[in-house]
Amino acid sequence: MTETSTNRAPIRASEIDPKFKYEVTKMRGGEKLLKCFQCGTCTSDCPVARYSDTYRPRTLIRMAQLGLKERVLKSDTLWLCAACFTCTDRCPQDVEVASVIRVLRNLAAERGMVPMVFKDQAGSILESGYAYKIPELRAKKRETLGLPPLPKGNPESVRKSLRGVKFIEAATKKGEPSGQ
Ligand code: SF4
Numbered sequence: 572m573t574e575t576s577t578n579r580a581p582i583r584a585s586e587i588d589p590k591f592k593y594e595v596t597k598m599r600g601g602e603k604l605l606k607c608f609q610c611g612t613c614t615s616d617c618p619v620a621r622y623s624d625t626y627r628p629r630t631l632i633r634m635a636q637l638g639l640k641e642r643v644l645k646s647d648t649l650w651l652c653a654a655c656f657t658c659t660d661r662c663p664q665d666v667e668v669a670s671v672i673r674v675l676r677n678l679a680a681e682r683g684m685v686p687m688v689f690k691d692q693a694g695s696i697l698e699s700g701y702a703y704k705i706p707e708l709r710a711k712k713r714e715t716l717g718l719p720p721l722p723k724g725n726p727e728s729v730r731k732s733l734r735g736v737k738f739i740e741a742a743t744k745k746g747e748p749s750g751q
């Protein structure tokens with residue numbers, strides 16, 4: 572089943588966790604979830620939604636309100652938000668939309684539901700200090716072009732700074748990859 576069809580599939584009563592919305596509202600940034608009245612301003616102003624057929628912040632907010640816990644936490648589109656905060660600035664109800672999405676991501680990460688691409692990035696940051704590992708071939712090509720070597724990353728310092736960050740711990744935990 573594709574992401575789009577999963578989000579739009581009919582809701583079964585067994586999927587609904589009535590306590591989920593309170594789990595979200597207890598977390599910093601998620602407090603105003605229940606104030607959303609589904610006007611759609613967040614989606615219409617979202618730069619990511621403009622270029623995606625599936626990413627709709629309003630839908631994620633509604634799924635969280637309805638208690639569709641598994642569905643929203645497993646949603647690949649949850650990870651498309653660019654955290655630009657346009658939605659938060661424009662919401663007429665003062666819902667901190669971008670922060671609600673961060674809360675949902677953190678809850679997903681706690682359960683190991685992080686797309687493989689972000690797990691790889693987190694692993695690379697801890698290992699090399701860079702989000703993207705520069706291939707050896709590319710480094711050699713720089714030499715042949717007379718370009719200076721790239722500065723070395725400082726993974727030890729990065730690891731120290733990120734110690735205790737739950738998302739990184741969850742994202743790099745060995746387990747079943749999720750999505751993408
Ligand atoms: S802009 Fe605010 S009130 Fe409107 S749908 Fe988005 S979160 Fe809900």
Ligand code: SF4
Pocket residue numbers: 613616617618619620628651652653654655656657658659668669672
């Ligand atoms: S913070 Fe995320 S959901 Fe909000 S407008 Fe930016 S990309 Fe869209």
